[in-house]
Amino acid sequence: MGTYIVRRLLQMIPVLIGATFLIFAMVFALPGDPLDGKCGERACPPAYAAAFEEKYNLNDPLPVQYFKYVGNLAHGDFGETYNGIKVSDQLKERYPVTVKLGTMAVVIEAILGILAGVLTGIRKGGFLDNLVLIATLVVISIPIFVIGGLAQYFLAVKWGLFPVTVTSGEATFYQLLLPAIVLGSLSVAYVARLTRTNLAENLRSDYVRTAISKGLTKRRAYGLHALRNSLIPVVTFIGFDFGALLGGAIVTESIFNIPGVGNYIFRSIKSRDGASVVGAVTVLVLVYLVVNLIVDLLYGLLDPRISHD
Known part of the structure; x- marks a missing residue:
C-alpha cells in the first residue's frame, strides 16, 4: 500500500x-x-x-x-494579478468558500442519490422506480442556470425559505445550502441512476442468490454483497464530480453572488490575467489528483479482491 x-x-x-x-x-x-x-x-x-x-x-x-x-x-509564489494583488491571497480568500460549497453539494448528491438508487434498484419496475426515473430525467434535461433561477425565485424570493444571495463576509452553512442543492441536483440524478442500474444488476447475480440460499438474510445479502459491489462505479463518479463541482460552479456562484473561485476564474479569463487563472487551476488539478488517489484507495475497502500491492 x-x-x-x-x-x-x-x-x-x-x-x-x-x-x-x-x-x-x-x-x-x-x-x-x-x-x-x-x-x-x-x-x-x-x-x-x-x-x-x-x-x-x-x-x-x-x-x-x-x-x-x-x-x-x-517556492509557493503564485505570482501577482495585473492589479498588483497576490494570487495566493485571493485563493486563500475564495477557495474555502468554493470547497465548502462543493463539499455540501457532494454530500447531498451522495446521500440522496444513493438512497434513491437503492430504493429503486430493490423495487425495480415499481411506482417509486418509475417516479425516480422520470424525475431524474427531468432534472438532467434542464440547464443548471434554469434550475438555479427557479430555485432562487420560488424558494428564496417568493417563499423566503433561504437567503436570496450570499451576503458579504464569511458564507454560512445556511446561505450555501440552496446553492449546494442546485449545484448537486444534476449529480443526484446521475448517482441515483448509476446506483439503481448497478444494484439491480448485482441483485440478479449468482453470488447473491447463493448467499441467500445459505441462510443469509436479504438485508445482509443486499447490503454486504450487492450494495458494496454496486458502489464502486458510484464512488468513482462522486470522486470525479467533486473536482468538477469545484471548477464548474461558475454559473451557480454567479446566480447566488458567491465570492468563490468559479467567479474568480471567469473574471480572470475576461481580463486575460494569466497568473490568476493558472494559479486557481493549479490548485484544482491538485484536488483532482488527490481525490482520484483517495477513490482508488477506497476500492480496496469496497471490494477486498482489489489489491494495490
Missing part, C-alpha cells in the same frame, strides 16, 4: 506540469492586451508599458515565461 501511494504521488508530478503548461499556454494565447484600460481611454506611456511588461515577463517567449512561473510556484 505504501509503495502504491508513493508511486501515485510521483505520477502526479508530470501530470501537474503538463496540465499547468497547457492552461498557461491557452491563457496567454487569448486575444487582447493586458494593458487595455490600464491608463483609461488613452494608450499607456511607453515607459509604463515597458515597466509593466518587464514586471510580468510579457516580453519573454512563452516557454521562458512558463519556467519562470514554475520556479516561483515551487
Whole structure:
C-alpha cells in the first residue's frame, strides 16, 4: 500500500506540469492586451508599458515565461494579478468558500442519490422506480442556470425559505445550502441512476442468490454483497464530480453572488490575467489528483479482491 501511494504521488508530478503548461499556454494565447484600460481611454506611456511588461515577463517567449512561473510556484509564489494583488491571497480568500460549497453539494448528491438508487434498484419496475426515473430525467434535461433561477425565485424570493444571495463576509452553512442543492441536483440524478442500474444488476447475480440460499438474510445479502459491489462505479463518479463541482460552479456562484473561485476564474479569463487563472487551476488539478488517489484507495475497502500491492 505504501509503495502504491508513493508511486501515485510521483505520477502526479508530470501530470501537474503538463496540465499547468497547457492552461498557461491557452491563457496567454487569448486575444487582447493586458494593458487595455490600464491608463483609461488613452494608450499607456511607453515607459509604463515597458515597466509593466518587464514586471510580468510579457516580453519573454512563452516557454521562458512558463519556467519562470514554475520556479516561483515551487517556492509557493503564485505570482501577482495585473492589479498588483497576490494570487495566493485571493485563493486563500475564495477557495474555502468554493470547497465548502462543493463539499455540501457532494454530500447531498451522495446521500440522496444513493438512497434513491437503492430504493429503486430493490423495487425495480415499481411506482417509486418509475417516479425516480422520470424525475431524474427531468432534472438532467434542464440547464443548471434554469434550475438555479427557479430555485432562487420560488424558494428564496417568493417563499423566503433561504437567503436570496450570499451576503458579504464569511458564507454560512445556511446561505450555501440552496446553492449546494442546485449545484448537486444534476449529480443526484446521475448517482441515483448509476446506483439503481448497478444494484439491480448485482441483485440478479449468482453470488447473491447463493448467499441467500445459505441462510443469509436479504438485508445482509443486499447490503454486504450487492450494495458494496454496486458502489464502486458510484464512488468513482462522486470522486470525479467533486473536482468538477469545484471548477464548474461558475454559473451557480454567479446566480447566488458567491465570492468563490468559479467567479474568480471567469473574471480572470475576461481580463486575460494569466497568473490568476493558472494559479486557481493549479490548485484544482491538485484536488483532482488527490481525490482520484483517495477513490482508488477506497476500492480496496469496497471490494477486498482489489489489491494495490
